[in-house]
Amino acid sequence: METFLGMDAVMLARIQFAFTVAFHFIFPAFTIGLASFLAVLNGWYLWSKDEAYLYLFNFWVKIFAISFAMGVVSGIVMSYQFGTNWSVFSDRTGPVLGPLMAYEVLTAFFLEAGFLGIMLFGRDKVGNTLHMVATLMVAIGTAVSATWILSVNSWMHTPAGFGINDAGQFVPENWWEVIFNPSFPYRLAHTLTAAYLTTAFIVGGVGAWHLLNGRRQNKGVRKMFSMAMWMAAIVAPLQIVLGHEHGLNTYEYQPTKVLAMEGHFETHENGIPLYLFGIPNQEEGRLDYAVGIPKIGGPILGKGWNASMEGLDAVPDDEEPPVAMVFWSFRIMVGIGMLMVGVGAWSLWSRYRRKLYDDTWLHRAALVMGPSGLVAVIAGWITTEVGRQPYVVYGEMMTSEAVSPIEADAVGASLLAFIVIYFAVFGAGVGYLIKLMRKTPDRAAYEDDIESGPIRSAGIVPGTQMPRPKGRTDQQPAE
Numbered sequence: 001m002e003t004f005l006g007m008d009a010v011m012l013a014r015i016q017f018a019f020t021v022a023f024h025f026i027f028p029a030f031t032i033g034l035a036s037f038l039a040v041l042n043g044w045y046l047w048s049k050d051e052a053y054l055y056l057f058n059f060w061v062k063i064f065a066i067s068f069a070m071g072v073v074s075g076i077v078m079s080y081q082f083g084t085n086w087s088v089f090s091d092r093t094g095p096v097l098g099p100l101m102a103y104e105v106l107t108a109f110f111l112e113a114g115f116l117g118i119m120l121f122g123r124d125k126v127g128n129t130l131h132m133v134a135t136l137m138v139a140i141g142t143a144v145s146a147t148w149i150l151s152v153n154s155w156m157h158t159p160a161g162f163g164i165n166d167a168g169q170f171v172p173e174n175w176w177e178v179i180f181n182p183s184f185p186y187r188l189a190h191t192l193t194a195a196y197l198t199t200a201f202i203v204g205g206v207g208a209w210h211l212l213n214g215r216r217q218n219k220g221v222r223k224m225f226s227m228a229m230w231m232a233a234i235v236a237p238l239q240i241v242l243g244h245e246h247g248l249n250t251y252e253y254q255p256t257k258v259l260a261m262e263g264h265f266e267t268h269e270n271g272i273p274l275y276l277f278g279i280p281n282q283e284e285g286r287l288d289y290a291v292g293i294p295k296i297g298g299p300i301l302g303k304g305w306n307a308s309m310e311g312l313d314a315v316p317d318d319e320e321p322p323v324a325m326v327f328w329s330f331r332i333m334v335g336i337g338m339l340m341v342g343v344g345a346w347s348l349w350s351r352y353r354r355k356l357y358d359d360t361w362l363h364r365a366a367l368v369m370g371p372s373g374l375v376a377v378i379a380g381w382i383t384t385e386v387g388r389q390p391y392v393v394y395g396e397m398m399t400s401e402a403v404s405p406i407e408a409d410a411v412g413a414s415l416l417a418f419i420v421i422y423f424a425v426f427g428a429g430v431g432y433l434i435k436l437m438r439k440t441p442d443r444a445a446y447e448d449d450i451e452s453g454p455i456r457s458a459g460i461v462p463g464t465q466m467p468r469p470k471g472r473t474d475q476q477p478a479e
Contacts (some may be wrong), residue, residue, distance in 0.1 A: 004412030010403045011409040013085040016418060018385070020077050022378055023422055027071030029377045032146055032192065032388055034064045035139040037227075038119070047126055051443070052219040057222070059441035060203075063433055065120055068112075070429050074257065077418070085411060089402035090394055095171045096162055097152050102169055104148035112141035143192065148190055154184040157384070157394050163199035176400045180199045182253055186246040193239045196231065197340060198373025204343075205370020206437045208363040220441035225366070226356060232346035240337055250387040254394060256315050262297065263287040263310040264438070271295035273310050277331075280324040285313055295380040312376025312419030321389040329382040343369055366448050 038061055045053035086184045118126060119135035126134070153363055155313060161177025162170045165337045172178050207225030215221045251258040259265075263275045265285045274297040278290035296309040312320055350359040 002015060002408045003181060003410040007412070008409065009406055009408040009411050010400050011082075011402050012401065012408055016082055016085065016411060016415040017078070018402055019415070020081065020418060020422070021075065022381070023426060024071065024074035025377060026374045026379055027074060027199045028142070028146065029062060029068050029195045029374065030202060031067050031144045032195035033197075034060060034067065034203075035089055035135075035142045035177070036196065037062060037199055038205065039132075039135045039139040040227075042132055042476050046132060050219075052223055052441075054337065055220045055441045055443065057437075059439065063119060063436050065116070066429060066433055066436075067114070070426060070465075074422075074426070081399055083156045084403050084414075085406060086402055087404040089397070092169050092397065092402070093156075093393065094408075095169055096155065099172075100148055100155075100179070102150045104145055104152075108145035108148060110140050111144065112138050115141070146192060146195070147188060148187045149180050151184055152179070154187045155179075157181075157187075157388055158183040159323065159393055159396055161421055166366045170361060171398075183246075183249055186242070186249045190242045190246045190380075191237070191377075192237060193242055194373065194377050195241060197235055200228045200231035201340065201343075201366070201373045202368050203368045203369070204232060205368075207369070208366035209437075210440065211357060211363045212360065215440060218440060221279075222357055224441070225307055225363075226351075229344065229347035229351070229356065229366070233348050236337065236340040240341065243334075244300075254388060256319065257321065257326065259312050259315070260323045260387055261330040261383060263290070263323070263327050264309065265323075267309065267311045268297075269308045271306050272297035272301065274300060278327075280327045282320070282323045298397070319390060321387050326383055326387045327420060329379045332334065332379040333376050333383060335406065336372050336379070339372065340371060340376075342417065376473075 007015070038057060041053050041057040042061070044050065045057060048181075069453050081366060115134040115137040122134065123131040155178060157183050158169070158181045160181040161172060161174035163173045165171050170187065203224050207221055207228055210221040211225060247258065247261075262279050263280055264272075265280075265282075265287055271294060273292040275287060275290050275292040275293050278287040278292075295305050298305050298309075301307075301309075303309070307332070312323070346362055346365065347356065350356045352363050356362075388394050390398055390400065392402045
């Protein structure tokens with residue numbers, strides 16, 4: 001079998017898709033939550049007439065626009081790979097997954113794209129009411145887009161409502177069962193909540209950076225940090241509950257994945273331990289240097305204290321996923337989730353003591369945790385996708401059966417090209433986003449955008465619907 005750098009075409013195609021989707025995933029994970037945050041900011045501004053919300057909206061809407069654009073561009077590449085590297089998968093699953101992807105474009109992407117321009121540049125042209133409607137439509141569109149994509153992905157994990165025709169293609173027999181397959185509700189709730197938490201910690205990290213840099217009197221900075229910490233305090237514990245329910249669903253339909261996540265190589269006859277740490281040794285079929293809590297794994301999995309459970313030793317070797325990767329990515333995700341809960345609880349304590357904007361150590365912790373949501377969603381994605389191997393459609397189609405008849409050298413060359421281009425293009429984009437985040441959300445920055453920024457370049461000038469703010473909400477100069 002031909003190889004490239006010691007890897008065959010199947011492994012190279014998997015690495016290429018994993019690399020591109022990991023880059024892509026961080027942008028929707030951010031923009032889904034940010035779109036809703038913008039809708040809240042805009043609504044609060046219209047209701048309260050507090051100009052700080054207007055400054056915050058203007059501050060974050062530019063970041064949203066760039067992130068949205070990078071998400072669209074990075075998403076196009078994945079559809080390209082379906083034709084080049086995964087043509088067999090596309091052919092066999094097309095009758096089921098093709099319509100779902102089309103529905104995502106028709107109902108979600110068009111909704112986002114149709115109203116995005118109004119949200120960015122149309123406040124003065126269409127009035128505050130329609131501008132608010134446009135902002136809501138963009139927020140709804142991002143959530144609807146995630147809904148369809150997660151339905152597609154969930155069907156690949158828990159396929160339902162299908163048959164197989166004479167050509168070996170999966171064909172729909174019950175669209176309700178296809179769309180609302182057994183893992184879809186849990187995966188949707190868990191992923192959307194992860195997106196909102198990701199945005200909250202990025203917003204909180206940016207707010208913390210400004211607080212640490214002497215802008216504690218800036219009303220916009222205080223509001224963004226406060227709103228982010230409320231989100232962390234409320235949603236992070238909820239995410240733990242949703243993750244647990246998702247895990248129970250996964251154990252019901254993909255038990256092998258849970259065994260890899262938990263490091264259960266051996267069968268347990270009298271109680272299931274909960275392994276906290278260890279070093280998976282897949283070749284020997286054991287968890288080396290295991291540190292765990294006896295029997296508590298049973299109740300966590302909905303079983304009794306003395307329950308039994310078959311381990312990976314009861315699974316054929318060729319049906320086991322790469323245990324080490326699944327084991328550690330799961331712990332990274334859970335560990336970050338627990339840290340998020342801790343930061344949320346810390347913020348409540350500081351708020352209770354009226355020290356939310358003066359607690360320097362909380363601000364430092366929030367700054368460090370700023371990108372943590374992005375790390376957690378990537379770790380969760382690795383857990384989910386690597387954990388279903390060696391299947392691409394769980395229990396129905398092997399990954400090795402889905403790859404295109406393509407040479408390893410061709411896949412390897414395109415993979416190297418993607419790595420170079422992605423780091424150059426998206427590295428520059430992320431650098432510019434960080435530059436925007438360093439600016440101060442105040443009147444000076446707002447007026448600068450009106451005079452020389454994208455609002456002026458689009459031919460829009462302040463009018464009766466968006467008057468210039470008449471008073472300062474802070475005393476900090478813009479950067």
